[in-house]
Amino acid sequence: MKKYFITGGCGFIGSNFIRYIFNHDDSAVIINLDKLTYAGNLKNLAEFNNSERYFFYQGDICDSKIVKEIFKKHKPDYLINFAAETHVDRSLGEPDDFIQTDIFGAFNLLETAREFGLERFIQISTDEVYGSIEKGSFSETDALMPRNPYSASKAGADRLAYSYFATYDLPVIITRASNNYGPYQFPEKLIPLFVTNAIEDKKLPVYGDGKNVRDWLYVDDHCEAIQYIIDSGKVGEIYNIGGGNELTNIQITDLILKETNKPESLKQFIRDRLGHDRRYSLNCEKLTNIGWRPKHDFHKAMKFTIDWYKQNGDWWKPLKSGEYLKYYKKHYKEL
Template identity: 55%
Template sequence: MKLLITGGAGFIGSAFVRFLAKRHSEDDLYVLDKLTYAGNLENLNSVPAYTFIHGDICDESLVKSTLADYKIEAIIHFAAESHVDRSINGADVFVKTNVVGTQTLLNAAKEHGIHKFIQVSTDEVYGSLGTSGYFTELSPLAPNSPYSASKAGADLLARAYHETYGLDVNITRCSNNYGPYHFPEKLIPLMITNALQNKTLPVYGDGLHVRDWLHVDDHCKAINLVLRKGKPGEVYNIGGQNERTNIEIVERIVQTLGVSKSLIQFVGDRLGHDRRYAIDASKIESELGWKADYAFEEGIVEVIDWYIQEKEWWQRVLSGEYRRRAE
């Protein structure tokens, strides 16, 4: 297949490109990425062959010409502004990229007869859970941050293009991802890189917010199944069944790296901070045969070791050197 992967130089998008390059070498891979602070072509250095298109998903003429020139058959849409803190400080770019950008892609996909459109979303669109229960595909959307609201808006547009125009759309909603090549602003890579530099490890509130952790390679395996076997119009939740409090994660990193626990510093809580997320992934397991391979205790040690070994990568990322070289 000729596949367009938007945001394919970012954390999850580049993992998916690497996944396809290893397991589906017959596919032609086209990566569309704006290369913002979180997009890095170095993430694709191990990919033997792909075509890169530098641009914005909000650029209608670029999107349409890309689909036409390369005869794209399917779109896997990762491109998004995704950091909650940044959305709290400035929601405008989240609405533009996540909502308007998605609509631009959907409209072009409809016009060019795209065979499959996968909207890669997040469990955050469901809002916050109590101490028990799980999000299912039938859970109501109740986003609590500008980021999650923008993703919910994009999901609803994707659904509308299926219902109104018959576009073969699938929406995937995943729990928190972790893995290599993750920009050091999210919890796990931030704590690892800070600890390796003997910097403070800031933990929001009481540290007891709960997240379900999914290894990025397990996420990619699930999206690949949706691409090839997903039923038109269906939503698929993807979860790791690895619930941990934030403070558990931080203490695990501290213990593994052998740094002082005094580096942990509790700070004021994030505005609108959801207390707990947890995914019921039984639908994708039963209908598409997906199963997570990584146990969290195995995966987190592997990821910590990766950041130790790839110190030059994340130092370049934090310094912005890779972006200057790309320009």
């Protein structure tokens, strides 16, 4: 029986990971610690509420008391740190929470893991820590050049996690994945924002000239890769996880308009994001060399994702009102 301590399990990737583990392991126990910020949603995991193998704690990864209590009570084998402030746009205006959660929170988890011991500490980092690349792709040994407060705070946690391996022999592995897409992603991120706006006949706000390139990874592939790395990765190592689907934001926008049968006129170019990274690209040979590659076809998985948002208005409509709407109107004031 494996015990997984998941932080940030009520967010997009964390909730998909919990579902992935329960679907693939009949005896796994999951302990989920989530602060339930605007991005955390209990509805994402409602189907597990009555499971005897699922424990939820509302709390902050920066709070050493609750983290210690969880270690004492559950003695987890693995800790997978998904908890973070994650939206680049928000980090430009209000970076404080990013530094607190993404760096100090990771530090607190590492310290507690060091005190109690565990099999693996997986720090979920991101391709954004490398910064932008015009040509070629980043390998795990390339320099980190983060260019906004989100990616800089993630880079801080990434290196701090490594330092706990190098200094204290904590069995840390760091993963750096590219942009994820799939069900349950908060509708402020590009794909769910554009899909839900298209469904509602609202404008799709494309930054700058729309030629920024991102690599897209289906969330289930990401979850499978994390599990693969837990089982087959080497401690102290970093693994890039990419989808192999580099597209410009315009290509993504056009695909969404086509799949939702909406007109070109919904596409609206707006002032570019400050410090907008032009292109992210990962070299994933290290992971393919140990035997893992993504399984999902991009167009099929995108169609599935778009259909999921079409069918789950009950999930995303309440999220696009209230405080979120105030933030959105302020942020995209040109619209």
